[in-house]
Amino acid sequence: MIPEMIIKNPSSVEEVLQILSNHRTKNKIIAGGTDIIPGFHINSPRFTGIDVLVDINGIKEISQIIELDSYFSIGSSVTFSHLQASSLVREKLPVLYEAASGIGNKQIRNRATIAGNFINNAPCADSVPALLVYDAQVVVKSIENESIVSLQDFLEFPYKTILKNDEIITEIRIPKKNAHLLGSFYKLGRRRAVAISRISLAVLGSVENGIFTDFRLASGAITPIGMRFKEIESFILGKGIDRDLLKEVAVKTGSKILEVTGLRWSTPHKLPVLQKTLYQLLVNNFLENDEK
Amino acid sequence: MKSDIELNINGTAKKIFVEQSKRLLDVLRENFLLTGTKEGCSIGECGACTVVLDGEAVNSCLILIGQCGGSEIITIEGLEKDGKLHELQKQFIDKGAIQCGFCTPGMAMSAYALLLKNNNPGIEEIKEAIEGNLCRCTGYKPIIDAVHSAVKELNDS
Numbered sequence: 001m002i003p004e005m006i007i008k009n010p011s012s013v014e015e016v017l018q019i020l021s022n023h024r025t026k027n028k029i030i031a032g033g034t035d036i037i038p039g040f041h042i043n044s045p046r047f048t049g050i051d052v053l054v055d056i057n058g059i060k061e062i063s064q065i066i067e068l069d070s071y072f073s074i075g076s077s078v079t080f081s082h083l084q085a086s087s088l089v090r091e092k093l094p095v096l097y098e099a100a101s102g103i104g105n106k107q108i109r110n111r112a113t114i115a116g117n118f119i120n121n122a123p124c125a126d127s128v129p130a131l132l133v134y135d136a137q138v139v140v141k142s143i144e145n146e147s148i149v150s151l152q153d154f155l156e157f158p159y160k161t162i163l164k165n166d167e168i169i170t171e172i173r174i175p176k177k178n179a180h181l182l183g184s185f186y187k188l189g190r191r192r193a194v195a196i197s198r199i200s201l202a203v204l205g206s207v208e209n210g211i212f213t214d215f216r217l218a219s220g221a222i223t224p225i226g227m228r229f230k231e232i233e234s235f236i237l238g239k240g241i242d243r244d245l246l247k248e249v250a251v252k253t254g255s256k257i258l259e260v261t262g263l264r265w266s267t268p269h270k271l272p273v274l275q276k277t278l279y280q281l282l283v284n285n286f287l288e289n290d291e292k
Numbered sequence: 293m294k295s296d297i298e299l300n301i302n303g304t305a306k307k308i309f310v311e312q313s314k315r316l317l318d319v320l321r322e323n324f325l326l327t328g329t330k331e332g333c334s335i336g337e338c339g340a341c342t343v344v345l346d347g348e349a350v351n352s353c354l355i356l357i358g359q360c361g362g363s364e365i366i367t368i369e370g371l372e373k374d375g376k377l378h379e380l381q382k383q384f385i386d387k388g389a390i391q392c393g394f395c396t397p398g399m400a401m402s403a404y405a406l407l408l409k410n411n412n413p414g415i416e417e418i419k420e421a422i423e424g425n426l427c428r429c430t431g432y433k434p435i436i437d438a439v440h441s442a443v444k445e446l447n448d449s
């Protein structure tokens with residue numbers, strides 16, 4: 001059952017912040033509602049006791065994708081359909097494009113927003129590994145403050161972030177120096193269309209004259225929260241690309257995942273799948289491109 | 293809290309006084325008696341409740357009426373014009389794409405939303421448009437064929 005609540009429809013971020021700064025009521029932002037509304041049905045403690053839902057759909061200043069001098073600005077309430085339809089995203093941020101295109105199904109992508117996706121910090125949020133490899137930053141505003149934090153620092157623990165009740169995320173920034181990098185996003189899920197991902201990985205990098213000049217690797221669902229694998233990234237940098245190196249990276253990543261997760265019941269079947277998948281992703285993205 | 297909400301449903305301007313946190317699905321079915329829109333799973337997985345909101349296919353079980361002020365909504369009842377079925381509806385019948393019919397309104401609305409954007413979609417685009425609509429009895433092939441034939445008919449006429 002959906003509890004009775006007041007729904008407000010502010011038309012600017014300023015107005016949202018005014019509403020959120022009233023601490024006499026329990027206020028909650030709603031964007032696409034694709035996490036909140038199913039959450040009501042299961043009485044999720046994250047969504048109980050709400051007095052006022054603040055609907056941020058239709059606030060223009062946070063629903064645009066813009067190219068600025070040094071970064072791409074993606075409004076927090078940009079939907080996955082919007083990301084999927086954006087030629088800028090498709091051409092310059094291919095990993096994000098792939099992640100966005102694979103989320104849920106058409107109806108979900110038409111409503112679900114990018115910020116709403118990682119604010120839950122569910123291990124299965126597909127935007128997370130994609131944004132992590134692009135060194136995404138998050139702009140957080142309250143009535144008094146504005147801060148810019150890296151997505152990695154924003155995500156605290158599973159299902160928890162540093163966001164406070166009176167704050168809104170207004171935009172996600174992706175440094176433009178990432179726009180020339182190649183990569184892809186992979187997820188293996190239970191069911192094709194609406195699989196909440198169980199294994200998700202993002203790789204991004206570049207190879208020049210057979211040498212890795214840039215490399216980033218991030219996981220989603222397989223680790224408790226999305227994370228970058230910095231040790232592996234620095235291990236590969238400057239090395240000449242060949243199949244043995246890529247195999248070694250896949251094996252090392254597997255061991256690292258064991259280290260951060262501890263053994264979980266699902267690991268024995270996941271790990272070999274993950275290692276093979278990662279190896280294939282690396283071959284497809286870097287070796288075959290290089291051999292062409 | 294109850295409030296007045298104005299919206300356009302199937303081409304007609306409407307105003308209702310309703311609990312803001314009532315789902316769009318329930319408002320359509322209970323307040324407007326538009327019972328073509330079905331409730332299957334209630335959590336965005338089955339697509340039986342699909343309607344077109346401002347030109348996009350959405351799950352009406354995941355939208356609250358307080359989020360819909362000023363919107364334009366099209367439901368399955370809005371497809372027929374002057375007593376004539378829409379080509380999509382005709383082809384669903386002709387191609388045997390309906391068995392129990394529970395998924396049909398949602399399927400048709402997903403297909404309709406696709407046609408609003410693209411008047412000549414191919415099979416892959418049709419599949420993507422209905423990926424969020426589950427059918428337990430007919431199987432997807434007759435449904436995809438029906439949409440594909442509707443596309444052909446609409447483009448030939």
Ligand SMILES: Cc1cc2nc3c(=O)[nH]c(=O)nc-3n(C[C@@H](O)[C@@H](O)[C@H](O)COP(=O)(O)OP(=O)(O)OC[C@H]3O[C@@H](n4cnc5c(N)ncnc54)[C@H](O)[C@@H]3O)c2cc1C
Pocket residue numbers: 028029030031032033034035036037038056076077102103104105108111112113114115116117118119120124125126127163167168169170194195196197335336337
């Ligand atoms: C059937 C189904 C399939 C799905 N499949 C996938 C999938 O394959 N992959 C995947 O990653 N996810 C999937 N999801 C989940 C995905 O839809 C959500 O994570 C979505 O992206 C959340 O965004 P929203 O706009 O709907 O958030 P809402 O539900 O509106 O909000 C979620 C949370 O974010 C907060 N919030 C939203 N925007 C802001 C903001 N700008 N500032 C501050 N707080 C904010 C809200 O207060 C709330 O706590 C699926 C969901 C469903 C129902």
Ligand code: FES
Pocket residue numbers: 330331332333334335336337338339340341342351352353354
């Ligand atoms: S009832 Fe809405 S998607 Fe199933």
Ligand code: FES
Pocket residue numbers: 389390391392393394395396426427428429430
């Ligand atoms: S016809 Fe019965 S669910 Fe599709």
